[in-house]
Amino acid sequence: MNLISTETTSQLAYFKKHSSGATPFCMPISSPNPGPHVVIVGGTHGNEPGGVKAIVELHRAFGSGKVRLNQGKISFLLGNPNAYQKDIRYVDYDLNRHFNKREASSVEGRRALEIKRFLKDNDDIEALLDLHSVSIGDFRLLVYTKDDTDKIEFAMTVSAIPLHFVFHPEHMPGTLIEAASTHGICGLIVECGNHYAAQAVETARHHILKFLIHHHLIDDDYISPETAPAKITFYESIQAITPHTGFRFSIKDIKTGTKLSKGQKFAADDHGDHVAPQDCYVVVPSRVVKATDADAGFLGKRSVWEGDALLWAR
Numbered sequence: 413m414n415l416i417s418t419e420t421t422s423q424l425a426y427f428k429k430h431s432s433g434a435t436p437f438c439m440p441i442s443s444p445n446p447g448p449h450v451v452i453v454g455g456t457h458g459n460e461p462g463g464v465k466a467i468v469e470l471h472r473a474f475g476s477g478k479v480r481l482n483q484g485k486i487s488f489l490l491g492n493p494n495a496y497q498k499d500i501r502y503v504d505y506d507l508n509r510h511f512n513k514r515e516a517s518s519v520e521g522r523r524a525l526e527i528k529r530f531l532k533d534n535d536d537i538e539a540l541l542d543l544h545s546v547s548i549g550d551f552r553l554l555v556y557t558k559d560d561t562d563k564i565e566f567a568m569t570v571s572a573i574p575l576h577f578v579f580h581p582e583h584m585p586g587t588l589i590e591a592a593s594t595h596g597i598c599g600l601i602v603e604c605g606n607h608y609a610a611q612a613v614e615t616a617r618h619h620i621l622k623f624l625i626h627h628h629l630i631d632d633d634y635i636s637p638e639t640a641p642a643k644i645t646f647y648e649s650i651q652a653i654t655p656h657t658g659f660r661f662s663i664k665d666i667k668t669g670t671k672l673s674k675g676q677k678f679a680a681d682d683h684g685d686h687v688a689p690q691d692c693y694v695v696v697p698s699r700v701v702k703a704t705d706a707d708a709g710f711l712g713k714r715s716v717w718e719g720d721a722l723l724w725a726r
């Protein structure tokens with residue numbers, strides 16, 4: 413039996429039908445009133461359907477007049493349509509680690525070129541939201557690059573998720589938000605929960621609306637106000653967990669937040685054991701790891717902000 417759902421097929425058909433312009437699988441919506449151009453991306457990893465579902469649902473709501481665009485432009489982008497069609501993370505290479513490559517001989521190489529062309533040609537884009545989900549656990553996280561504190565403030569403005577993963581680009585090179593940042597576009601990744609959690613679609617939908625409200629594209633009454641978290645836990649990347657053939661985690665139930673002591677073995681592959689270089693935490697480990705994966709997750713240090721520290725960040 414073919415488990416690729418008719419829902420997936422109809423979402424792909426929907427994207428195809430409503431796409432216009434030079435970029436395949438990109439659905440633009442414009443208001444006659446000038447304003448910011450923002451990009452909403454789902455399915456950068458093909459096995460993460462929540463963002464794509466939320467995008468199609470919301471695009472329909474714009475079409476029917478249920479949601480009204482007051483100004484500006486939204487481009488809804490299906491990140492990796494080939495992988496989405498197959499319900500796999502990627503076909504040849506992880507698209508979200510491939511934006512620093514320049515090659516047209518792989519599926520993701522060609523898609524990265526198309527999307528980079530799109531970012532370059534649309535010099536009015538202000539911000540980009542990249543919707544993802546996780547393979548282990550049902551974690552919701554905000555993910556962004558460690559560059560300046562403005563990013564933290566931005567993340568806190570558009571989301572009440574109390575778990576942030578701040579990564580150094582050298583630990584996760586080639587991401588879409590990094591490619592966007594080279595064009596001065598403010599990018600944010602939201603991990604909306606588990607790939608298969610129904611709630612992930614709702615989290616994606618909520619964050620798209622918050623993102624659009626933040627940029628004054630739609631009225632602010634499409635979602636109810638929410639309380640800012642009293643405490644935020646930050647993980648900051650120390651290094652990627654770089655897998656080789658035969659990679660497997662050796663800790664049972666490893667997940668975001670699993671604590672490792674310096675020298676502790678946590679995984680192994682054909683090149684030997686993976687050992688924690690210092691006391692640290694595991695962040696977004698992957699359930700299935702292939703030799704072509706750039707990383708199997710990350711090691712990070714943790715800090716918790718509450719009270720005055722958070723007020724300052726706001």
Ligand SMILES: [Zn+2]
Nearest residue numbers: 457460544545
């Ligand atoms: Zn993802």
